[in-house]
Amino acid sequence: MATKVGMEVSLAAAEAVKQANVDVVAAYPITPQTHIVEHLAELVNNGELDAEFIPVESEHSAMSVCTGSSAAGARSFTCTSSQGLALMNEIVFITASLRLPIVMLLANRTLSGPLSIWNDHSDVMSIRDCGWIQVFVENGQEVYDHVFIGYRVAEDRNCLLPFMVNLDGFILTHVIEPLEFLDQEIIDRYLPPYRPLYSLHPNHPVTMGAFSTPALYTETKKAQDEAIREAMPYILKGWQEFGDLTGRYYHPIEHYKTEGAKVILVTQGSLGETASIAIDSLREKGETVGLVKIRLWRPFPVHEFREAVKGAELVVVMDRAISYGASAGPLAMEIRSALYAEEERPRVVNWIAGLAGRDLSPEDFLQMIHQAKERSDEGYEIYGVRG
């Protein structure tokens, strides 16, 4: 069924790309994503993965190559971080509008300036509205699993959307974790070869990427918006069937000790594991505190989120990016707006924390929860500013 291994998460991610039988890999190195692309190059050059490895001259070209290869009908993969994502930005949006099922691992790293290689979510938040399905993962196993889930969902003809997996740079990419590798036979059952609906081939000429006049643009965009909204049941199906095969079930919103919780902490990404330690200690003291982790970022699971915080009086949202001059961090903005129409809604207090690798310990989470009780639910505060 499965093999237990201890492996650096980046290498495991590359192994998953191999097991997913990816046809084309195009990527450009950037810390902390480098180990993924290096290992992929190794796998291809050692004949372990039969794919075209395109060592592009930039991330802009990485995404452009994937756009071309995916349109030709090949399963295509890329990965990047931070500045790399910023450079490929233009094409990321176009790929979604072309409905191409590319999978990208984004090893989250802060955006310059000042230049910093360390982890936060300012890179992904800068392309929040790009039209990709976007998920956050918490540990190495989830990274490995989501390569398969990503392709399965992206290539589902009811979706046909690119799929982005956010994994925290260093915190996940550079650690060695115990992992369970799936047997190829299980993966092949879960993930059949990609059969494109349309592809670039002389036997059936198609025009892709036509331009639109105002007469049709709105309708085009409405169709794209519907596509990602209507992808929700197929995302759930992808997770469900993966769970049925492996015993690992994933959900758009993950709960931790939320039963009867009056205070709920909300996180995204790997910090969830640290936060859960804080929750444990508060629960031990008898406080009704829980943790909600946003796994699915786009399409945003509004309904599931409302359900998850039902009955809570205080929601403490941890953002790991700043939206300069805005009313809140990107996650808190989303959450406040998701709760606005509710008749009984909790107070939402927003912290921005853990910027560019600033460490957060369980003690910090306790502090944030504690101070939130006294804070206004307007605006946001940046946690742990020195001096």
Next chain:
Amino acid sequence: MDKNLDRLNIYASRLLSEKEYFVPGHRACQGCAEALAVRLVAKALGRNTVVASATGCMEIVSSPLPLTSWNVPWMHVAFENAAAVASGIEAGLKVLMRKKRIPQQKITVMAMAGDGGTSDIGLQALSGAMERGHDFVYCCFDNEAYMNTGIQRSSATPFGASTTTSPAGSLVAGQTSWKKNMPEIAAAHNIPYVATACTSYPFDLMEKVKKAAAIKGPAYVHILSVCPTGWRLPTQMAILAGRLAVETGMFPLYEVERGRYTLNVELTELRPIEEYLKIQGRFRHLTQEMIAQIQQRVREEYEKLKKKVQLTNED
């Protein structure tokens, strides 16, 4: 002239296919030789072709949703990445054939872009694709400015030309730099095939495109594509202007095959540059002094080219 008659394909009609892959109904301006160039290239490449197009006039005139002028698979993604998209298409088709998921056959992948999409914003992507050695044909349709956005200068705009961002003002008289030598930049990548062509020599153009497609590895074809709108030229004069560009030495037709240079239209005497300049509104403001400067430069460049022909053909 006699010597050129040996190369009948430059002048004489051949039995060309009547099939069109870039079909009428597109929205190019009257007399647009860039659209003609695209049509000839598509005809030369034939059915088994996939095209990756950059943003620009040719993309805009041929693909207004839900219509298309393309009878071969065609894809537009952005302005600066035609070469990278073509790299992906080529890699995708190659791996799918290797894995037997699509039938094994020869499919030509052609990337196309204007002079802006090639020699300015798309240069990095093109350099990367050529250096990596993808099996593709890159056609630069050079109309010597950013025409799609309203005739702004590019690095391929010739010295002295007035454009909307290099206007002929009272202080500065048009473009102040010399045209970037894009075919030489391509040749410096040591790719197997580089050629220049012009719609005024349609059979030569098509022969070169066919050659480019037949060669394995990257091939670069730089096509002077007269734009009556941007050059301020009567629409019926596009073909004449192309002729004059070649015969004055302003735009020599040549090939670089595995490093060996060939001049396709060898001129014993260059026509005076003025004949070419005076018919175009974009050069109307040039002083005699500037014309003389251009004349000298053209002669020098032509001599340089002839030396390369000589040097690379001495066995």
